Amino acid sequence: MNSPKKGDKNPVIINIIRKKKHMDHEVHGAGWKIAYADFMTAMMTFFLVMWLTSSMSQDQKKGVAQYFDPIGAMEGASGVGGALGGKALSADGPFSHMTAAMQLNPPLGAETKTTEGLGAFEEKNKSQKDNQDKELEEALKKEKKAFEVLEKNLYEAMMNDSRLHDMMDFVKFERTPDGLRIDLIENYKRPMFALGQFQIHPDTKPLLDAVASVLKNLRNPVSIEGHTDGTPYPPGASFTNWELSLARANETRKHLEASVQGLNVVQVVGKADKFLSVPSQPRSSLNRRMSLVIWSQSKNSSSSSQGHGSSQGVSDQNRNQS
Numbered sequence: 001m002n003s004p005k006k007g008d009k010n011p012v013i014i015n016i017i018r019k020k021k022h023m024d025h026e027v028h029g030a031g032w033k034i035a036y037a038d039f040m041t042a043m044m045t046f047f048l049v050m051w052l053t054s055s056m057s058q059d060q061k062k063g064v065a066q067y068f069d070p071i072g073a074m075e076g077a078s079g080v081g082g083a084l085g086g087k088a089l090s091a092d093g094p095f096s097h098m099t100a101a102m103q104l105n106p107p108l109g110a111e112t113k114t115t116e117g118l119g120a121f122e123e124k125n126k127s128q129k130d131n132q133d134k135e136l137e138e139a140l141k142k143e144k145k146a147f148e149v150l151e152k153n154l155y156e157a158m159m160n161d162s163r164l165h166d167m168m169d170f171v172k173f174e175r176t177p178d179g180l181r182i183d184l185i186e187n188y189k190r191p192m193f194a195l196g197q198f199q200i201h202p203d204t205k206p207l208l209d210a211v212a213s214v215l216k217n218l219r220n221p222v223s224i225e226g227h228t229d230g231t232p233y234p235p236g237a238s239f240t241n242w243e244l245s246l247a248r249a250n251e252t253r254k255h256l257e258a259s260v261q262g263l264n265v266v267q268v269v270g271k272a273d274k275f276l277s278v279p280s281q282p283r284s285s286l287n288r289r290m291s292l293v294i295w296s297q298s299k300n301s302s303s304s305s306q307g308h309g310s311s312q313g314v315s316d317q318n319r320n321q322s
Helices: 032-052 058-067 068-074 092-095 106-159 162-170 202-215 241-259 317-321
Strands: 171-176 181-184 220-229 264-269 288-295
Touching: 106 162, 106 171, 106 181, 106 202, 162 171, 162 202, 181 202, 202 241, 220 241, 241 264, 241 288
Parallel strands: 220 264
Antiparallel strands: 171 181, 181 288, 220 288
């Protein structure tokens, strides 16, 4: 290109314009790394504070909380008497000046529950157990007195009925861990049941009526146990002393329930000749008896103290063949 000559009136001026090329995507710098480093520093600081506070006592934590409390700072009660001592200048510290709306810390009640610990929990359980034991003891005392009244009332009922005078020596009372046992023992002169039969003898019904009269005021569970003597059935008999003892106990239950409305019979058991009163004399009439167990309220009324008997039906006519 020729440059303008000297002396030309209209020199030609040529401007050269250079355009910069812009990239579609600008390259970012390393600013994000700085932000990430700040974040990691903050997280390390947070976990360090958490670790330190986990090893502090309750008093120290309270002192730190009071130190950063804005109201406490204005009134001069910092709450730290020494390095994390946790002792405020006043008894209540700055918390005494805070209103309910301004409280940001947990209520003191929550702290108290935390500091009670396992010892307070055990003490509470011990107190509840002591109260339960005391209530049980009082209930047993009342029950013992009720049993004594029952014995007295049955004795008086038999004294007032001339038909029962000769049976008084055949009614026995016994206190057991289960409650009160009343044994109605057969008098050889006046059998409770006919030989080998389960129907109640007419002479026995007044005795059962007297027993029913003293049971009507009790709501304790009652078990009825039938016992036979050791007289065996002939070999190959279809029915044994198991069926006989159970049938007699069941007939006794029917008679008592017919006389006492709401009688709480929970068990009828036939025990055959397995619990003889006179083991040395298996065939003695003293072994034939009905046992009424009046269960203590503190005992489980679903089990008996001496095992269980048969629950089969009864027909003992074959026994007469022995």
